[in-house]
Amino acid sequence: MKHILITGGAGFIGSNLALKLISKGYEITVLDSLSEQIHGKDPEESSPLYNSIKDKVKLIKGDVTNIGDWKKAIAGQDAIVHFAAETGTGQSMYEVNKYVSVNIQGTALMLDLLVNMSNGVKKVIIASSRSIYGEGKYFSKELGHVYPEHRDGADMDQKDFEVKYPDSSPLELVATDEESKIHPSSVYGITKQNQEQMVMTVCPTVGISPVAFRYQNVYGPGQSLSNPYTGILSIFSTQIKNGNGINIFEDGKESRDFVYIDDVVDATILGLEKEEANGEVFNVGTGVATDVVTVANTLIQNYGIETPLTITGNYRLGDIRHNYADLSKIRAKLGFEPKVDFKEGIRCFTEWVNTQEIKEDHYEKSIAEMKKKGMYR
Template structure:
């Protein structure tokens, strides 16, 4: 049966691709998006390919989730809400705290308040959460005990020890983090995502609305913002390579992430919208594969056919985690979803797309200066 899907933040990287997937499947999509310049440029109707890609197929409302009136107008006739709208970026969240909390937590509160107190047709909410809710995630001790270690100390990292430890203990062995892991985010961004998730998963069922939480890992692919210096290392490093500038790898370069291709994320989110089996569940959405930052640089060099100087500097950002790999067994068993695009193939597709895009002004150095000024970059 066709759904009327409201996607908050629907003109963004994930939302625009999800819009096309839903429309192709016969569903109607409404988008509520504030079209922030950091993602869409100063004149979105002219400068945002993402907005152009959905303008003819979805009902686009320009507005913000921090406005009750904007939410109310966008919710008319909606049966499913995919709540993607959020301020993103671990580093920036550590000094633009009020903005992150107001948008991510406050906007989610306004959405739920409307549904709790006014007539509506919504039957399901899908909340875009994040792996950042786990903090350092799951590890094994030498005797095989699963532990969820505390955040790394600035003093240890300044001394060159970037590994994760239990207090006073030896280094631990990384294992995939399941949805049952301890939640203890290490950044303001992570705290807001945990709050969003808790609000949706607690309040929605109490008012008769199904809830689904998706803990996205590191999403990448064509359409990712190349303007925004807070969107991740793939965009940042790609711009530096195209400019012929050197790459500064933080820590020792052995820190790792679980990179998941945009098409896989869209398919998982589509199933969360329409599959009855998803109701009430929290799912990791990732590849289940660990990729180090050094591996990322090597893959980008191969994909672009260009190499630039690389420095492994030992710099680090407060709030960053060491490793990240998701246990994806729950979404496989419940929804039959497995990520289909290997990292090397995804990087090639990403690089091919990047080469078709204008070479953006590099805001990365400015973002690092902002963090250093606030003593968040060491």
């Protein structure tokens, strides 16, 4: 396989993947709408992500909800890496139609063409997400491994943010493996589950090998610093750089698995190049849970900027409490091992941020939108 289509290839993960594949001799086509939310205004002039791949890829500026753009993009391709999607847990809860249209309908158009149009595609990699799990996997002394449902708003109103399970004592968090229960708690998570299942179901019927990667929280140099809807490291960094305080949801003990961009690119290329990946679903993370207060304090320390930190007790509907990846499968089948730990990754990320123009902080505007819709309490 030499000709690779990356949808959303001007985005954070897509552009980094494109550059690494080009260095390995692949010819890359990118289908991307250059969304203002990610790339800012006048993206073809001012977007660092777009400019990093400009003149190095064949760019089709288009939309995955447009069948004509898909037809142009698929022609002559050997494989597709499908990253194009609306992202953002909170935003998905009140922009439901947009998320369903882009994420689900866009993927449906791709699959419809792969089934019904003559093409040379041999493999499709779909960017899934840890969000499809909803709450992660836990151990109960009384019941063994359990998968708690969404937390109760009445409990969280009383500042009780821990997950619970019927007839169990307090739960112990454990790593979430690929066989864990799928029960997303946001519209975004539902759309990623749907994307994954459609690709894994339809592609084999026409002799195309599918691979799904359930990415954890991806971060690193190059990610958007102006998008207030997703990317906690970027959001906090923009607040710090603007001299604004950081308001942390819940009690600050909620945790995520933060995985560095280079490791995500390496895992994705393993999926593209290795036959062992065909037909499989893999977690991509570090296997380490880091709580939000630690994230904020680490950023403040690295920037050396005194920043007030407030734990608000507020919460967003659709957010989960904890989730971190079990990497046993991807280690065994693909030989993947994350190389960049959180401390080193944050150092590289903050050094890059220090070279960037300070972006306007739109975070409070995004919170106001959620409050208005009843999604932030």
